Amino acid sequence: xxxxxxxxxxxxxxxxxxxxxxxxxxxxxxxxxxxxxxxxxxxxxxxxxxxxxxxxxxxxxxxxxxxxxxxxxxxxxxxxxxxxxxxxxxxxxxxxxxxxxxxxxxxxxxxxxxxxxxxxxxxxxxxxxxxxxxxxxxxxxxxxxxxxxxxxxxxxxxxxxxxxxxxxxxxxxxxxxxxxxxxxxxxxxxxxxxxxxxxxxxxxxxxxxxxxxxxxxxxxxxxxxxxxxxxxxxxxxxxxxxxxxxxxxxxxxxxxxxxxxxxxxxxxxxxxxxxxxxxxxxxxxxxxxxxxxxxxxxxxxxxxxxxxxxxxx
Amino acid sequence: xxxxxxxxxxxxxxxxxxxxxxxxxxxxxxxxxxxxxxxxxxxxxxxxxxxxxxxxxxxxxxxxxxxxxxxxxxxxxxxxxxxxxxxxxxxxxxxxxxxxxxxxxxxxxxxxxxxxxxxxxxxxxxxxxxxxxxxxxxxxxxxxxxxxxxxxxxxxxxxxxxxxxxxxxxxxxxxxxxxxxxxxxxxxxxxxxxxxxxxxxxxxxxxxxxxxxxxxxxxxxxxxxxxxxxxxxxxxxxxxxxxxxxxxxxxxxxxxxxxxxxxxxxxxxxxxxxxxxxxxxxxxxxxxxxxxxxxxxxxxxxxxxxxxxxxxxxxxxxxxxxxxxxxxxxxxxxxxxxxxxxxxxxxxxxxxxxxxxxxxxxxxxxxxxxxxxxxxxxxxxxxxxxxxxxxxxxxxxxxxxxxxxxxxxxxxxxxxxxxxxxxxxxxxxxxxxxxxxxxxxxxxxxxxxxxxxxxxxxxxxxxxxxxxxxxxxxxxxxxxxxxxxxxxxxxxxxxxxxxxxxxxxxxxxxxxxxxxxxxxxxxxxxxxxxxxxxxxxxxxxxxxxxxxxxxxxxxxxxxxxxxxxxxxxxxxxxxxxxxxxxxxxxxxxxxxxxxxxxxxxxxxxxxxxxxxxxxxxxxxxxxxxxxxxxxxxxxxxxxxxxxxxx
Numbered sequence: 001x002x003x004x005x006x007x008x009x010x011x012x013x014x015x016x017x018x019x020x021x022x023x024x025x026x027x028x029x030x031x032x033x034x035x036x037x038x039x040x041x042x043x044x045x046x047x048x049x050x051x052x053x054x055x056x057x058x059x060x061x062x063x064x065x066x067x068x069x070x071x072x073x074x075x076x077x078x079x080x081x082x083x084x085x086x087x088x089x090x091x092x093x094x095x096x097x098x099x100x101x102x103x104x105x106x107x108x109x110x111x112x113x114x115x116x117x118x119x120x121x122x123x124x125x126x127x128x129x130x131x132x133x134x135x136x137x138x139x140x141x142x143x144x145x146x147x148x149x150x151x152x153x154x155x156x157x158x159x160x161x162x163x164x165x166x167x168x169x170x171x172x173x174x175x176x177x178x179x180x181x182x183x184x185x186x187x188x189x190x191x192x193x194x195x196x197x198x199x200x201x202x203x204x205x206x207x208x209x210x211x212x213x214x215x216x217x218x219x220x221x222x223x224x225x226x227x228x229x230x231x232x233x234x235x236x237x238x239x240x241x242x243x244x245x246x247x248x249x250x251x252x253x254x255x256x257x258x259x260x261x262x263x264x265x266x267x268x269x270x271x272x273x274x275x276x277x278x279x280x281x282x283x284x285x286x287x288x289x290x291x292x293x294x295x296x297x298x299x300x301x302x303x304x305x306x307x308x309x310x311x312x313x
Numbered sequence: 314x315x316x317x318x319x320x321x322x323x324x325x326x327x328x329x330x331x332x333x334x335x336x337x338x339x340x341x342x343x344x345x346x347x348x349x350x351x352x353x354x355x356x357x358x359x360x361x362x363x364x365x366x367x368x369x370x371x372x373x374x375x376x377x378x379x380x381x382x383x384x385x386x387x388x389x390x391x392x393x394x395x396x397x398x399x400x401x402x403x404x405x406x407x408x409x410x411x412x413x414x415x416x417x418x419x420x421x422x423x424x425x426x427x428x429x430x431x432x433x434x435x436x437x438x439x440x441x442x443x444x445x446x447x448x449x450x451x452x453x454x455x456x457x458x459x460x461x462x463x464x465x466x467x468x469x470x471x472x473x474x475x476x477x478x479x480x481x482x483x484x485x486x487x488x489x490x491x492x493x494x495x496x497x498x499x500x501x502x503x504x505x506x507x508x509x510x511x512x513x514x515x516x517x518x519x520x521x522x523x524x525x526x527x528x529x530x531x532x533x534x535x536x537x538x539x540x541x542x543x544x545x546x547x548x549x550x551x552x553x554x555x556x557x558x559x560x561x562x563x564x565x566x567x568x569x570x571x572x573x574x575x576x577x578x579x580x581x582x583x584x585x586x587x588x589x590x591x592x593x594x595x596x597x598x599x600x601x602x603x604x605x606x607x608x609x610x611x612x613x614x615x616x617x618x619x620x621x622x623x624x625x626x627x628x629x630x631x632x633x634x635x636x637x638x639x640x641x642x643x644x645x646x647x648x649x650x651x652x653x654x655x656x657x658x659x660x661x662x663x664x665x666x667x668x669x670x671x672x673x674x675x676x677x678x679x680x681x682x683x684x685x686x687x688x689x690x691x692x693x694x695x696x697x698x699x700x701x702x703x704x705x706x707x708x709x710x711x712x713x714x715x716x717x718x719x720x721x722x723x724x725x726x727x728x729x730x731x732x733x734x735x736x737x738x739x740x741x742x743x744x745x746x747x748x749x750x751x752x753x754x755x756x757x758x759x760x761x762x763x764x765x766x767x768x769x770x771x772x773x774x775x776x777x778x779x780x781x782x783x784x785x786x787x788x789x790x791x792x793x794x795x796x797x798x799x800x801x802x803x804x805x806x807x808x809x810x811x812x813x814x815x816x817x818x819x820x821x822x823x824x825x826x827x828x829x830x831x832x833x834x835x836x837x838x839x840x841x842x843x844x845x846x847x848x849x850x851x852x853x854x855x856x857x858x859x860x861x862x863x864x865x866x867x868x869x870x871x872x873x874x875x876x877x878x879x880x881x882x883x884x885x886x887x888x889x890x891x892x893x894x895x896x897x898x899x900x901x902x903x904x905x906x907x908x909x910x911x912x913x914x915x916x917x918x919x920x921x922x923x924x925x926x927x928x929x930x931x932x933x934x935x936x937x938x939x940x941x942x943x944x945x946x947x948x949x950x951x952x953x954x955x956x957x958x959x
Contacts, residue, residue: 159777185926188934189777196776238934 008038012235014228014291015202016043017175017242019090020124020151026205026291027242032228033289034311044308045286046089047301048126048294049082050248051075053105053113054097060258062271066298075113076120083121086298087305092126093117094249098139099130107142115146126153126177126294128246137164144168153177153244153292156207159190166194169203177244179207182219184226184239191238201237205244205292212250212257213281220245224288242291251278252296279303286311315366318397319343328392334360334367335387338400339575344555345400350562351388351569356380358387366394424895425541427888429680431898435521435538436639437498437603437654440467441513444491455483459495459506472497472504477641485509496603498654499897500639507641508603508652518601520544522591522650523890524584525668526609526617527551528560528692529716530725530855531583532887535591538604541895545591546887548725548855552579553616558713559692560612564626567616577619581646588649602650605642606894608658608886610666610693611635617645617657630663630914636904658893658903662912664708669695671889673910674903676851676882678704683848686833688871689885690715690758690854694829697910698836698847704906705840707913709832709921711825715758716855720818722800724755726855729807731760731800733861736767738949741786743767743800754807756800756814758856764800764814765822766864769931770949773798776931778819823929826870830933831924832915833872839913844872853885866942869932873939 008031016028029042055073056064064072071078075093082088095110097103118125127143129136140154141164147154155177157165162178169176178194180186187206195201208227211220224243230236251257257277261270278300282293286308295301317337318325326341335358338345349355353370361384369385380386387398421427442462447453453461456474463469486493489511496508519538525531532548553576556566567573592599607617611632615622618640620633636659642650658667669689678685679701687697694711697704717723717730724730728749735744745760747753756764768774773789775781780789780796788799794817801812837844850871852860862879865871871879882888892899915921932939 159779163783183926185923185929185934188927189930192930192934192936193775193777236935238936 005037008032008035008233010039010232012232012237012240013040014042014231014242015240017202017205018151019046019126019153019175019292021149022122022124024089024124029232032232033287036313041312043291044312045291045293047304048090048092048124048292049079049086049088049298049301050092050094050294050296051078051082051117052097053093053095053110054103059252060270060274061260062274063252063297066271067296076116079117079121082298083123086301088123088301090124090126090292091117091121092128092246092294094128095139095143096130098135099132100135101132102130107139110139111142111146114143118147118150118152124153125150126155126244126292128155128177128294131156133158133161137161140165140168144172144174147174148172151175153205155179155205155244156246157190157194159186159193162190162194163197166197166199170197170199175203175205177205177207177246179209179246182209182211182216182223184223184230187227188236188238191241195238201241204241206239206241207244207246210245210247210250210285212247212254213277213284214256215250215254217281217284221284221288224285224290228289243289244292244294245285245290246294247281247285248278248294248296251281275299275303279307283307315392316395317341317392320363320397320399322400330393332392333388334385334390334392334398336570337392338387339555340571343400344552345387346555347388347557350557350566352562352565353386353389355558356386359384360387360390361385361399362396363399364395364397366392366396367398368393422543423541424536424543424891427675427892428896428899431896431902433541433895434897435519435604435895436500436656436897436900437496437507437519437521437538439494439496439515439519439603441492441494441515442466444486444493446491455486459486459493459509463495463497463506469497469504471502472506474506475641478506478509482509485511496652498604498639505639505654507654514601518598520597520602521604521606521894522588522602522653523887523894524605524607524609525884525887525890526580526584526607526613527668527716527855527886528563528610528613529554529558529713529718530691531580531587532855532884533584533587533591534887534891535588535595535597535602536891536894538895543891544595544597547587547590547594548727549583549587550725552583554713554718555579558718559710560610561626561710563612563616564622567622573616573619573621576616578646580613580617581648584647585649588647592649599649600652602653604894605647605650605653605655606658606890607655608667608671608890608893610668610695611660611663612666614657614660614667619645625663630916632660632663635660635907656893656900658890659907661706661907661910662914664693664914665695665697665706665910665912668886668889669697669706669708670903670907671887671893672853672882672885673697673704673889673906674899675885675888675892676853677849678851679902679906679909681849684842684846686837686847686850687885688829688833688850688852688854690829690852690856690870692716692718694825694832696829696833696836698840698842699910704910705836705913706910707832707836707915709828709915711828712821714761714818714821714825717755717757717761719821720756720761721797721815722755722812723761723818724757726757726759729754730757731755731764731812732757732859734760734764734767734800736771736773738771741771741773741784741788743788745801752807753801753805753812755812758854759860761814761818761822762856762868762870763861763864765819765931766861766867768798768814770867770945772949774819774931778816778823778929778931780816822868823931826868827925827928830869830872830928831921835915835918835921835924836913844874847872847874847878850874850879851882851885852879853882855884856881866939867932867945869928869930869939869942873932873941
């Protein structure tokens, strides 16, 4: 008798979403993540390098060194470096400077930065706001407008500002990243609300909210797992969108990624530790079904690319 | 001791220093709502301190009702010296509603019509006895003489006599010249002699009272036990609402100090008040009421009997008693009924009580081979699925929204309550109808369901329960605690204030409907039944005179089945109680029913929360469950588009 492995029966597939203007696609899976032996495993997940609109403060020395002090205050140069030297698949411009509690940069200033970064690179651009719902709504009306034609990803879109940002995305032809707080049903609700407005499903990425390794990663993982099971096994149409994980800020906020070897000698080399923290967070998210990972460290990008290659066979 | 004065009514009371302000208020009979039972989470017991001695513990951050400037939470404040406080919100105002018999909203006016073939035989019966006066040859005692006569003349061998009758008996029989009427209570194989009256009163003057002891609303019905006629019906909010809005907060409250005694007296006060009202309306003497049948959930039954409900709340959720015995009404504090005996309809479990037993008894479920679903929507939602052979029941907490509780302008279904709403999809102007056509003074459960459904279809309301801020209408406005929609302008209402529905109200309604829908789907799944296999759905509850089933489906409260599947049976608990009151067969059947039912516990069901959250949306996050609603929405878009272009 010949052994035949039990095959999972799938009742749905993840839709494909085109990012940027160069034909980069994510999603398209007809099986659970990396289960290529069961069927069509879809597009490979992509790695986006995070670039800040203002010079970051308090980042670990080793990370600053790896990125290069010279580009940290210059988002355009930073983005170009990510594209040309680090092999990133995409750039994520984080508009942290627009936060009213930080530098409170204006929507016009943010739009100017976004436009400059977009013009400097040929790969897909993701633009994340500060997370302040009112400010993000203002910012993305302007940013969406100046990026018209770039087919960028804009987010995070939340329940309280989806109408404005999704309208900007529809008007100027962008993809949105809809963020909900680690809850399958909330993710479904936001997707229904956005599609009710007329935003096509292939213009939506799901941002499930991300916790880093040791800081809630398990919650994110299980909610992503449930997202994918609903989408693929139960055929739930409103969850059949690719997943984006805005993980860099979380991974690098953790004590383990930041503390120096002098402070915690038993924890080993700080530079390597930071990379490992980001990589391990990323690998777990890939297993959970991530399609886009937003990360910071060039070396982590390398390792994650290799991992994706190995997993995808 | 400290002296405390509660304004605006000026009620004064003396309390020991350090006393809790909420408890002090309740003991002084000052009605203050504390919907969470005084645990500091709801924010409904806010008071303003006018003078002095009150000290408040730090307020928790997330109150369900945000705190206003300069107030304290009574439940977290203690009296430290003489003080004056101002009561801001007296909560659900007592409002006795009376239904005259013959009004269209009563489903039937004679209980005989609802017995479905069972014999009309109330548990109390009167016998006229003409006793032979005692003599030296026959010196048998007065009471024994009565019992002897009952045995020889009426074949009643096993009759116990109430001690309460004896002190006045010797005088009474002689005054009556040995011609008396006795009332006998038949309880199973035993009988009890409960009353002796002078003369022959058998031809008239036998009344019973059916009571629905709801968590939020209490309803009583006066029934003529000779003719079966329903004489009067009256309803009011349960006074216990002040001590917590749901059963859990009541149980918590019962565990504090004199809480249990207070709750017991609050419910008996409510019942006494209503009984006096119906007796007055009907011109019936209290002494002529011989039997009372009460149906309530298990916690309500415990509180009525004065039994501590504590273990109902703690795993494995066990009540003190499922089938309480007949008890003298006066012993329970039902002082309005000196001669009556009380029976509480038996319960299946801690969370499926006598109200459900009564409701199922009154429904078609036990008499049909077809698969049926009985849903009682009250503060607790209870549902029973099955047929004449088997039944499975479960319950969930829905909150008082459907009875007008926790809703800014919510009210019970009494005249003046908005119970039907239509919203023009183009102008977004509502047209409202009220019960009895009175001037609007609030919104009842059925009105709330219609209102939210209409707002949703007209796109005034987003599926996540948020008002659509992009719609330009003077009816959508921002108020102190968020957005609201004006249902009726002040000029059209009794109080002269606008009647509104707030986003908080909508949220409460959504939570209630989500819990009920989640429970229905889990119940069906637990026995492997598809919704489409359910041949009929009977809905009970105090929504209003009627329930628009289509609208209830639109908001996702009820499953999307053919509308002809549904029927609204009104207050099932009250109907069941009246049946038990009028028929010993029904009483026995109620016991048999409970034995036939299985109970499914949702609190230990890990899937319930998930189902609940997925139903917190209009109509549901799984739109494929509501195909007719999707079609209705598509129609309304077309309609609105057509309306704009023309």
